Amino acid sequence: MDRQRNAILEVLLDEYDYTHRSLADEVNQVAETIFGRRGDCSDRHVRRWISGEVRWPWTRYLLPLERIFERPPEAIGFIPRGAASANLPRPPEPEHQEEDPMRRRRFITASAATTVTAVLGIDQTPARGRLSMSDVGRVHERIGRLDAHFFAIGGGPLVGVATGYIDRLRTALDGCTYGDRVERALHGAISSLYATAGWACHDSGDPGQAALLHTASLQSALLAGDASATARAWSNLALQARLEGRHREAVQITRAALDNRRARQNPHIAALLHARLAIGQARTTDRTGAARSLLAAEQAYDRADTTAAPTWLEFLTPAELSGLAAIAHQALGHYERAEQSTVQALALLPDPMRRSRAYYAVQLAELQTARGEHERAAETVARIDASTLDSRRISDRLATVRRTLTAQEPRP
Structure with a gap:
């Protein structure tokens, strides 16, 4: 029969960040937990499995591979020699044996999870087992949803969520096994979470803590060797x-x-x-x-x-760039151009970015107030809906504008 390369196993090695040697070592370690003695797998065995020279390894290798990749042999790309070979013999389980961590991951459950944590699903992070790039992908997906939450409601409730997630990822770094690529990616994810937590602290009116978090973000970015994360940390x-x-x-x-x-x-x-x-x-x-x-x-x-x-x-987005340009024009004293750029930012903002909309609406009211356009500023303030936001930074600025406008009202 023609030899057929095991492409599935090749993909799994890449996803889980294994070399031939490191997978063989992992097979031997897991074999010891199953059979009571360390295995004899070598990188040569792994090469033969990938090349298709061996299409159905011996049981002493297949059972550890099942546990490592958490799937049956057929899903690892192996082909049974016959119907009987597919029924793997199982070693007897000792009485009251504790479940092996390689067979089923333990998950961290927050004792007092916030609503945001529960909604985003970030309270489930592996504490044991082998981490793959798929795990990292899920981490980044949750971070993206956390960032979207920030742009929708502001940073008030998110400081504890972000720092709690950092603690969980650090626990995973200490308790799980992984390759170099996964390790760097996890440090990049932690850098991103520190950055989000720093912004949330700004929104909560805690600049001192924000500075510490942004510095920690830079440290993690350097550990990750990630130019994008490093640039983000420097920018913050x-x-x-x-x-x-x-x-x-x-x-x-x-x-x-x-x-x-x-x-x-x-x-x-x-x-x-x-x-x-x-x-x-x-x-x-x-x-x-x-x-x-x-x-x-x-x-x-x-x-x-x-x-x-x-x-x-x-x-x-173009809206954000217009808003940033407005801040620059305002600092230069170009209030008319700053107002025009802020209006443009508000016109271009997507609906889900409620925090940004409130931020730039307050900025517009500030500019109108500075130009003596009090009636227009009052109309702008009246249209601002900050009831669903949790941002002390925005609410404080809005309160300042309202006090200024109240002071300008004619007295009866």
């Missing part, structure tokens, strides 16, 4: 410096992020960094530099049509 640290009034430092940090060639070559990242650099330059009265950076942001975003955005940058 620059924003932190700007919010604390350290505008020259914010410019220096953003320029350092742009010095990374891989970050510059990603048009989405470059667009965000140039837009934030423009704001920093505007705050340091570098008018020429701010104008150049705004143009560079537009040019970078024009190139972005042909490339996919990193998940964390899905918020960077």
Whole structure:
């Protein structure tokens, strides 16, 4: 019979980040838990399985492989020699034997899970077993849903959710087995969660904690060796410096992020960094530099049509770029242009981004108030629906605008 390569097993090795040698070692370790003695599998056995030279391995190898990949031999790409061979003999289970962690993963269940945690499903994270790139994919999917939740309601309730998820992923890093690629990807996921938690702290009015979280995000990004995550962390640290009034430092940090060639070559990242650099330059009265950076942001975003955005940058739409440009124009004292850009941002914003809509609506009211357009500002404020948001940052700014408008009302 013609030899047929076991492509399924090849894919599983890649997904679970195994080499031939590391899979053989894993088979031997699991064999010891099943049969009471360590196995004799070698990388040569694995090569023969993949090449199709051996289409149905011996039971002492098949049973460990079943547990490692959590599927029957046929689903690993093996072909039985006959009907009898498919019925694998099972070793007797000792009385009261504790369930082997390689056979069934234990899951962490939060003792007091919040509604958000339950809805997003992030309270189920493997604590034992072999982690694969599929597991990492599920982690990133949940992080994406967590970020979408932030843009919908603000960051108030999400600080504990994000930091709780970080704790669970760290437990997985300590208790599970995985390859180098999975390890780096998990550090990248943790960096992303730190960034989300940092933004949530900004929304909750806790800048000190936000700074710590953004620094931790940078550390995890460096461990991941991920240029995109590193650029995100630097960008957030620059924003932190700007919010604390350290505008020259914010410019220096953003320029350092742009010095990374891989970050510059990603048009989405470059667009965000140039837009934030423009704001920093505007705050340091570098008018020429701010104008150049705004143009560079537009040019970078024009190139972005042909490339996919990193998940964390899905918020960077033409609306967001218009909103960032408005902040730069406001810092330069160009209130009319700032108002026009803010109106454009509100017109372009997708409906699900309720937090961004409230943020830029407050920004529009602030600009109208600064220009003495109190009636228009009052109309803008009346249209703001912040009842479903949990963002102290937005609510405080909205309250300030309302107090200003109230003070301008004629007294009877």
